[in-house]
Amino acid sequence: MMPFIIKNLPILIVITPLMFSLIVAVLNNNRLAWTFSTFASFLTMIFTILLCFEVSYKSNISYYLGNWPPPLGIEYVIDRISIIPIMIVSVIGLIATLFAHNFFTLEIDEKLVSKTYSLWLLTIAGLIGLITTADAFNLFVFLEISSLSAVALVALGSKVDRKALVAGYNYLILGAVGATFYVIGVGLLYGVTGTLNMGDLAQKIPALGLNKSVIVAFTFMMLGIMVKAAVFPLHIWLPNAYAYAPSPVSVLLAATSTKVSIYIIVRISYTIFGSSYEIYSFESLRYILLYLAILAMFAGTIMAIFEKDVKKLLAHSSVAQIGYIVLGISLATSTGIASSFIHLINHALIKAGLFMSIVAMGYYTLKRIDVKTIAGLGRQLPITFFSFVICALSLAGLPLTVGFISKLYLIKAAYISEGIWLPFLILVSSALSLIYIWKLIEGLWYNEKSLKIEKIKELPEIYLPLLVIAFLNIYFGVDASLIIDNSFIASDALMSGIK
Amino acid sequence: MDNLILKVCTKVLFTPIILFGLYVQFHGDFGPGGGFQAGVIVAAAFILYAMVFSVEDCKVIMPPKLNFFLLALGAFLYGFVGIIGLILGDPYLSYDVLGTTKEAGQHIGILLVEFGVGLTVCNVMISLFYSFANFNFGKKNND
Numbered sequence: 078m079m080p081f082i083i084k085n086l087p088i089l090i091v092i093t094p095l096m097f098s099l100i101v102a103v104l105n106n107n108r109l110a111w112t113f114s115t116f117a118s119f120l121t122m123i124f125t126i127l128l129c130f131e132v133s134y135k136s137n138i139s140y141y142l143g144n145w146p147p148p149l150g151i152e153y154v155i156d157r158i159s160i161i162p163i164m165i166v167s168v169i170g171l172i173a174t175l176f177a178h179n180f181f182t183l184e185i186d187e188k189l190v191s192k193t194y195s196l197w198l199l200t201i202a203g204l205i206g207l208i209t210t211a212d213a214f215n216l217f218v219f220l221e222i223s224s225l226s227a228v229a230l231v232a233l234g235s236k237v238d239r240k241a242l243v244a245g246y247n248y249l250i251l252g253a254v255g256a257t258f259y260v261i262g263v264g265l266l267y268g269v270t271g272t273l274n275m276g277d278l279a280q281k282i283p284a285l286g287l288n289k290s291v292i293v294a295f296t297f298m299m300l301g302i303m304v305k306a307a308v309f310p311l312h313i314w315l316p317n318a319y320a321y322a323p324s325p326v327s328v329l330l331a332a333t334s335t336k337v338s339i340y341i342i343v344r345i346s347y348t349i350f351g352s353s354y355e356i357y358s359f360e361s362l363r364y365i366l367l368y369l370a371i372l373a374m375f376a377g378t379i380m381a382i383f384e385k386d387v388k389k390l391l392a393h394s395s396v397a398q399i400g401y402i403v404l405g406i407s408l409a410t411s412t413g414i415a416s417s418f419i420h421l422i423n424h425a426l427i428k429a430g431l432f433m434s435i436v437a438m439g440y441y442t443l444k445r446i447d448v449k450t451i452a453g454l455g456r457q458l459p460i461t462f463f464s465f466v467i468c469a470l471s472l473a474g475l476p477l478t479v480g481f482i483s484k485l486y487l488i489k490a491a492y493i494s495e496g497i498w499l500p501f502l503i504l505v506s507s508a509l510s511l512i513y514i515w516k517l518i519e520g521l522w523y524n525e526k527s528l529k530i531e532k533i534k535e536l537p538e539i540y541l542p543l544l545v546i547a548f549l550n551i552y553f554g555v556d557a558s559l560i561i562d563n564s565f566i567a568s569d570a571l572m573s574g575i576k
Numbered sequence: 577m578d579n580l581i582l583k584v585c586t587k588v589l590f591t592p593i594i595l596f597g598l599y600v601q602f603h604g605d606f607g608p609g610g611g612f613q614a615g616v617i618v619a620a621a622f623i624l625y626a627m628v629f630s631v632e633d634c635k636v637i638m639p640p641k642l643n644f645f646l647l648a649l650g651a652f653l654y655g656f657v658g659i660i661g662l663i664l665g666d667p668y669l670s671y672d673v674l675g676t677t678k679e680a681g682q683h684i685g686i687l688l689v690e691f692g693v694g695l696t697v698c699n700v701m702i703s704l705f706y707s708f709a710n711f712n713f714g715k716k717n718n719d
Contacts, residue, residue, distance in 0.1 A: 096652065096655050096659070103644065142667060143667060143670045144670040
């Protein structure tokens with residue numbers, strides 16, 4: 078049994094949630110649907126952990142679907158780079174699934190709950206598939222799987238607030254534009270090289286010399302994925318989608334979906350086009366990304382400061398944090414990419430924790446959480462508030478939390494490549510983010526309570542997953558060696574592809 | 577629609593359309609055809625029935641619950657055929673081990689997979705038709 082599992086790990090992490098989503102879809106019992114989903118995400122996480130051990134001594138696992146060798150067939154590749162986002166998706170996926178049950182029964186029509194779990198597992202399968210595949214077209218297929226099911230999940234928020242339908246529609250249209258751009262790029266590349274395998278593309282592109290199709294293809298692919306990753310001017314679908322989605326969906330999407338897209342940006346620019354970096358002098362592109370990232374840092378933070386609705390506030394803050402991650406990538410140095418990988422992991426932990434604690438408050442009070450209704454809630458919900466504060470301080474970058482580690486490495490990387498002005502800007506935007514964090518903490522703890530509610534009992538099935546996330550925020554802030562070492566290994570592996 | 581000619585024609589055509597769908601389905605590996613086209617053709621028979629008689633009549637011969645079950649079953653069949661190969665020691669989606677020779681295995685595999693595709697496409701078309709046919713503007717959607 079064991080060798081069979083070990084041999085097939087790269088596909089098992091994708092098909093476990095995929096097949097379970099089909100089983101869950103036809104179940105009538107909502108509790109059973111939740112049990113199956115939890116089981117599926119638990120299995121996925123076990124497989125991911127096994128895969129981590131495999132990768133740590135093999136460093137590169139390649140899997141041929143249907144025994145068709147690449148470039149003809151589809152190849153799945155797990156290496157030291159892709160294991161990081163896979164780990165994020167499966168860990169957050171499990172915690173969010175455990176957390177989801179109460180919210181789905183409250184926020185979604187009873188008839189639709191099992192179908193919701195089906196879409197939920199499909200999203201997870203799509204996201205993991207996006208990371209594992211080494212085939213440019215297969216990536217598009219998974220892009221569609223994950224984003225279409227995410228769109229449906231966002232729109233399911235319409236029982237609570239009809240605005241979810243508009244948010245889902247915006248996400249659908251912009252996501253479709255992004256995916257189409259990506260596939261146009263892939264088509265152009267296929268036209269000039271005749272292959273879709275990423276490794277094969279990387280070998281064939283430099284031989285073409287200066288070719289306009291390749292430049293256009295690169296532009297289309299990057300733009301398409303940047304829409305999905307919500308890089309600054311292309312982020313407009315994000316705040317509403319996160320704010321009006323059903324609560325667990327906000328948690329899952331905020332923590333994983335944009336991270337995976339950023340990983341694809343890294344893959345496209347360093348794995349597919351890394352070998353032709355010099356020929357096409359993508360150096361100028363790096364500055365475009367750099368300035369967009371700086372704009373994102375400030376625009377996201379300032380939008381968050383003036384936002385009243387707390388879920389939307391967190392979504393705006395996500396835009397700013399994506400800015401930090403893209404900033405690290407745009408530095409195009411080993412330290413820069415490592416720092417953005419570190420922030421990729423840390424931000425997933427931070428945002429998952431923040432969204433979970435805010436939606437938990439919404440669950441207890443049955444109100445939409447905005448800056449006014451949170452007044453005094455912290456004292457009524459001590460455990461939730463405690464986790465919220467840990468994650469919020471982590472977002473601001475206080476020492477002994479994960480946020481500090483990522484800011485530290487980001488500032489170091491920025492200083493090495495750009496001098497003093499860039500670290501200064503990062504520090505200013507971090508300081509600005511303290512304004513909205515303080516606004517929330519002040520409201521939760523110091524203000525007189527505005528809602529008249531009975532004494533609330535906190536439920537263990539909600540606060541236990543939340544405490545796990547809060548603990549991880551502290552644990553990796555104290556002993557960050559696991560994250561940092563793996564991020565540096567990943568960034569070195571990526572940089573070695575650049576010629 | 578209360579037209580005798582249409583009703584009689586639909587009753588006559590219903591079975592041949594499904595038969596033609598099955599022909600396209602299983603002829604898929606030798607000529608043009610396959611699961612996608614066959615699924616749409618079979619679904620067309622049901623949609624024709626629903627348009628000429630009524631959506632409620634169509635729901636008697638294809639209940640929405642069965643429709644949704646078959647929809648999931650088709651996709652499940654596709655994935656499960658892949659898993660059989662995986663259990664028998666080959667990579668996922670490898671059909672070599674299904675038959676006595678490699679060619680026979682691929683043949684059986686692709687036939688089953690295409691059947692799954694046909695089932696899913698047919699039921700997705702029908703369920704799309706149901707959801708549009710049931711949509712009442714301004715009223716709350718019950719199904």
